[in-house]
Amino acid sequence: MERDELVQLLSPQGLDLLDSLPAWTSSADVVRTVADLRKQGHSPGLVAAVLSQSKLRTRARSKFGEFADRMLFTEAGLEQSTRLRVAALHAGRYARAGLRHVADLGCGIGGDALAFAAIDLEVTAAEADEVTAAVAAFNLTPFPRVRVLHARAEDVSLAGIDGAWLDPARRTTAGGTTTRLADAAEYSPSLDFAFGLGERMPVGVKLGPGTDRGVVPAGTEAQWVSVDGDVVELAVWTGALARSGVGRAALVIRGDAAHELVAPADSEDAPVGPLGDYLYEPDGAVIRARLIGDLARSNGAWMLSDGIAYFTGDRLVESPFARAFRVLERLPADERHLRQALHARGVGTLEIKKRGVDVDPAALRTRLKLKGDDAATIVLTREEGRHVALLVERL
Template sequence: MERAELVELLSPEGLDLLDSLPAWTGREDVVKTVADLRRRGHSPGLVAAVLTQSRLRARARAKFGEFADRMLFTEPGLEQATRLRVAALHAGRYARAGLRHVADLGCGIGGDALAFAAMDLEVTAADADEVTAAIAAFNLTPFPHAQVLHSAAEEVPLGGIDAAWLDPARRTTAGGTTKRIADAADYSPSLDFAFGLAERMPVGVKLGPGTDRDLVPAGTEAQWVSVDGDVVELAVWTGPLARPGVGRAALVIRGDAAHELVAPADSEDAPVGPLGDYLYEPDGAVIRARLIGDLARANGGWMLSEGIAYLTADREFDSPFARGFRVIERLPADERHLRQALHSRGVGTLEIKKRGVDVDPAALRTRLKLKGDTAATVVLTREEGRHVALLVERL
């Protein structure tokens, strides 16, 4: 979004027009809508701005719920913004540690700052991009104890501030295209700056869940978070924000329930053994946190093959940290015989799950030429190093 476009959007006319639009559904006749708004005398820039915001608000409901309908967004800001449920957990850490004034350095559109402010913490938020900072200021308007600065994170005065939260920019936008930054050294602010602050104050740093683990400083708590099966972040906590004795954590949020698996460090993998009656797929947060071994031992399971994140067991167990499958049958692992086996069972709809095998499930599904009225799930993986195809059903 350009500065001039934002100025139009933040005018009383712009905000009234935005709030007057019906909720975006994706089925709109955009050409007709633009023509109608132009006939009513609205400028092309304002029309484009309000329609963009209407579309972004619709997308943002997945992260912010009904609050999205009173917020403004940028495309990259929404992509990187923390889900409100997760941001509330971040804020809770600072509140429980007795930290009353938090600097949100690189605040983006203000998602985490909103959660801090809603928990009655004083917030000094800052973003280096002028438009993004202005949008964050708009979103934080309901909270008089929150201020937003147009400033680089490195230049924010930290006198009187108790702790910091950083969500380094991991995307760049050029020519209307947003790209992920591959090298952590190019994050803004840098990880050296982010973790360097830990020498001055308690710090929390949000990173992508696939961040190189070697970048996580020793002596910190690394917490991977998944929401409804999607691993959304790695949060690194220092000082009193880190829990004593916790070096690795997997927080699994499904619906309104949250469960956590913690350990002092990476857990040792469980022994490898033959396929049992049940197969288990650990949640992505558990896999990222390398706590699969602890999960297996806690439930009487073992690894199906070395280095592959499937567990197996002879008994059924229920865990929020894994999805379970009953093993119905072994099928031929080679493609030709697998096709014949599925045809003989009348399988026309097939879910293909895979780990440790080089196969494109969509392409394989096409080659199998499925016909029939039966739906099935097949797992392609390795058992003690050997390729296997397993017909399973979800527990």
């Protein structure tokens, strides 16, 4: 969003027009909507701004629920923003640690600051990008104990502040296109600044879930978070915000329930053994935290093969940390005989899961030339190092 666009949007006319629009849908007739708004006398710039915001508000409901309908967004800010359910858990950690005044350094559109303020923490939020800072100020207007600064994280005075939250910018927007930064050295503020601050005060740092584990400082708590099956972040906690004896954590949120697996460090994989009656696929947060071995052992199970994130066992164990499959039968691993086996079983709809094999499921599905009325799930992986194809039932 450009500065001039935001100025128009923040005018009384702009906000009234935005709030008057119906919820955006993929089937909306954009051309007709633009024409209707132009006939009403609205400028082309204002029409473009409100329609862009209407679309972003619809996308934002998956993160912010009904709050999205009263917020403003930037494209990059929405993509990087924390889901409200997760932000609320962050805020709770600060409150439990006794921290009453939090600096949100690199606050983006203000999602985390909103969660801090909602439990009556005092917040100093800072954002280096002028437009994004203005958007955050708008979103945080209902909270009197929040102040928003247009400033670099490195320039904010931390006098009187108990702890900090940093969500370094990992995306850049140019020409209307948002690009993810692949090199952590390009983050803003830098990780050196973030973790250096963590040596002086309690700090939480949000990173992408695929961040190189080598950047996580020793002695901190690294917590991977998944929401409804998607791994959404890695949070690194220091000082009073890090729990004693916890070096690795996998927080799994499904619906309104949250479950957590913790350990002092990466766990060793469980021993490898032959395929059992059930196959388990760990949640992505468990895989990222490298706690598969602990989870397998706690379920009386074993690894299917070295380096493969599946474990197996002979009894069904329900767990929020892994998806279970009943193994129905082994199928031929080579493609020609696999196709014949699926044809013989009348499989016309096929879900293909894979780990440890070099295959494109979409391309393989096409080559299998499936015909039939039945649906099935197969797992292509390795058992004790050997390639296998398993017909399974999702439980």
